[in-house]
Amino acid sequence: xxxxxxxxxxxxxxxxxxxxxxxxxxxxxxxxxxxxxxxxxxxxxxxxxxxxxxxxxxxxxxxxxxxxxxxxxxxxxxxxxxxxxxxxxxxxxxxxxxxxxxxxxxxxxxxxxxxxxxxxxxxxxxxxxxxxxxxxxxxxxxxxxxxxxxxxxxxxxxxxxxxxxxxxxxxxxxxxxxxxxxxxxxxxxxxxxxxxxxxxxxxxxxxxxxxxxxxxxxxxxxxxxxxxxxxxxxxxxxxxxxxxxxxxxxxxxxxxxxxxxxxxxxxxxxxxxxxxxxxxxxxx
Numbered sequence: 001x002x003x004x005x006x007x008x009x010x011x012x013x014x015x016x017x018x019x020x021x022x023x024x025x026x027x028x029x030x031x032x033x034x035x036x037x038x039x040x041x042x043x044x045x046x047x048x049x050x051x052x053x054x055x056x057x058x059x060x061x062x063x064x065x066x067x068x069x070x071x072x073x074x075x076x077x078x079x080x081x082x083x084x085x086x087x088x089x090x091x092x093x094x095x096x097x098x099x100x101x102x103x104x105x106x107x108x109x110x111x112x113x114x115x116x117x118x119x120x121x122x123x124x125x126x127x128x129x130x131x132x133x134x135x136x137x138x139x140x141x142x143x144x145x146x147x148x149x150x151x152x153x154x155x156x157x158x159x160x161x162x163x164x165x166x167x168x169x170x171x172x173x174x175x176x177x178x179x180x181x182x183x184x185x186x187x188x189x190x191x192x193x194x195x196x197x198x199x200x201x202x203x204x205x206x207x208x209x210x211x212x213x214x215x216x217x218x219x220x221x222x223x224x225x226x227x228x229x230x231x232x233x234x235x236x237x238x239x240x241x242x243x244x245x246x247x248x249x250x251x252x253x254x255x256x257x258x259x260x261x262x263x264x265x266x267x268x269x270x271x272x273x274x275x276x277x278x279x280x281x282x283x284x
Contacts, residue, residue, distance in 0.1 A: 001144065002082045003143065003147055005022075006024045006025075006086040007086070008026050008096050010119050010123060011121070012265055013124045028096065029267075031059060031061070033055070048269065049234055063096045064099060067103075069104070084104075084112070085114065086111055087127050089123055090117045090118055115198070116155065117197045118160055120264055130147045158281070158282050159281050159282075161193070161203070161216070161278055163206075163215065164191050165190060165274065170200070170273070190205060191205050209239070213243060216243055217250070219279075226255055226283060233277050
């Protein structure tokens with residue numbers, strides 16, 4: 001069975017992995033100063049984060065249309081694909097997967113849509129697991145079930161944590177529970193959040209960037225052996241590099257050879273704000 005993988009741009013997968021595994025990525029939408037951008041086109045991530053604090057009108061984001069999914073589904077199926085596995089951002093935070101499911105109704109029994117319960121490389125690592133399993137299926141004869149099992153296995157072993165420079169952008173987005181948002185109103189604290197099964201949870205707070213970085217390193221060191229790791233940031237490259245360097249120096253257990261280093265896409269960064277630091281890790 002020939003299976004193709006579709007996802008959306010919030011997966012944050014690097015271009016070389018998308019090309020290597022022939023993954024189709026549907027761009028989400030960013031509206032900035034009245035102009036609409038397909039995620040990843042027209043403005044770089046660095047430009048976006050540099051402009052974000054001074055914008056008079058907050059940027060907004062939107063899910064792709066039904067047609068944005070139906071078109072690649074039809075193309076892939078017409079070109080010899082037997083089944084499509086379409087894996088998307090957490091349904092509690094965005095309507096993307098629901099739109100994909102509406103599009104999938106046009107292709108009965110040919111498209112399976114999956115809610116990843118995550119974002120960025122939390123989603124991306126599930127997509128990558130499915131793509132690798134699908135690549136194997138072409139050789140070994142396994143199929144959709146094994147790809148879905150790979151996604152579920154990755155999800156169970158996944159941890160996604162972030163330290164935000166401010167809670168302002170997350171509060172403004174309306175995508176966090178009131179108790180979490182209230183945490184950010186306390187003096188000048190740096191909130192620590194975890195994304196698990198589609199829910200954003202407060203897991204602590206510190207007062208300085210240095211304390212936030214130390215806490216992030218502690219979380220990473222406590223994970224143990226890792227199968228996959230991505231260091232994530234919102235235009236905070238020096239902090240992210242220092243975190244990775246400290247991890248390499250202090251880790252006593254297995255660390256993946258191919259560690260991803262990602263400036264998070266603007267569609268997610270709109271709701272997190274600049275100078276954030278995080279990671280997505282999959283335990284062995």
